[in-house]
Amino acid sequence: MKKLFSVIMFFFFIFSLNAQQLIIPLYDGVASVSENWDQKEIEYEQYGGKMVRNVVNPTLTVFLPDESIATGAAVVVAPGGGFVWLSWENEGTQVGEWLQSHGIAAFVLKYRLADTGTEEEFQQKSGAFLQQMVSVTGTDDPVLELQKYPDVAKIISLAEEDGRQAIKHVRENAANYKVNPDHIGMMGFSAGGVVTMGVALNHDEKSRPDFIAPIYGFAMEELLVPEDATPMFSVCAADDVNVALKSGELYKAWLSAGKSVEYHVFSNGGHGFGMRKQGLPVDNWIEQFKEWLVVQGVLSNE
Secondary structure (H helix, E strand, O other), X not given: OHHHHHHHHHHHHHHOOOOOOEEEEOOOOOOOOOOOOOOOOEEEEEOOEEEEEOOOOOXXXXXXXXXXXXXXXXXXXXXXXXXXXXXXHHHHHHHHHHHHHOXXXXXXXXXXXXXXXXXXXXXXXXXXXXXXHHHHHHOOOHHHHHOOOHHHHHHHHHHHHHHHHHHHHHHHOHHHHOOOOOOEEEEEEOHHHHHHHHHHHOOOOOOOOOOEEEEOOOOOOOOOOOOOOOOEEEEEEOOOHHHHHHHHHHHHXXXXXXXXXXXXXXXXXXXXXXXXXXXXXXXXXXHHHHHHHHHOOOOOOO
């Protein structure tokens, strides 16, 4: 009876999607390992957009396209933020809205983050958090830089587990969302790219993405390309020097393993460009992503 009620409520939410944004809890109850976390999730404005920190309960915010333009493709979107916050609009909801308007179902992942404390504590430490973000993208090895912060290092495995659960959820409910269970991909920005690569390198049959797009992202672990490695689309800016070098390692690993990969390096754009328009060629990266999906056979060339 409880299961039947859950199914009925699921369809109710789907049918009422036009009235309000659909937000799906990623787990039944509190996520494993974070049962005793007591930090409060907070939304705030920074860098001209909405940000989120102190995420304890992971969710998916769903953007389903109108049936008249739906392609059957789906993308789980993981915003970045150094595992201390999420760039919720620039690398999350704005991406979801773009995909939705082009017939692609989008599921913006709010994954677990390190505890940044109360508002007062966050304000006191915000300079240190920002310096952490800058050092990660400015060092010769952003992986080693992230590992210097114990709170961040231990959270990464939980965030990657949230990524696997997100793919699994979309695939298990593909019929309800009206998406093709074989056309479910994952896109991640910066730290979200780390999450994406964690899923790409370690997954089971249900949590395997059918394609991946690490955007100025990199892998935290040794690049042992799995036999079932999924096609990759990667983008970064050359003036984001050290992250570009780490992104290049992904390209080299996939190419050396004989796997499908496309890698774009724009001369300018910096780190964290997301959906922000700068009047540069990099502004059109997401259109190139869509063209790549056509080449992959995920979308039709219409």
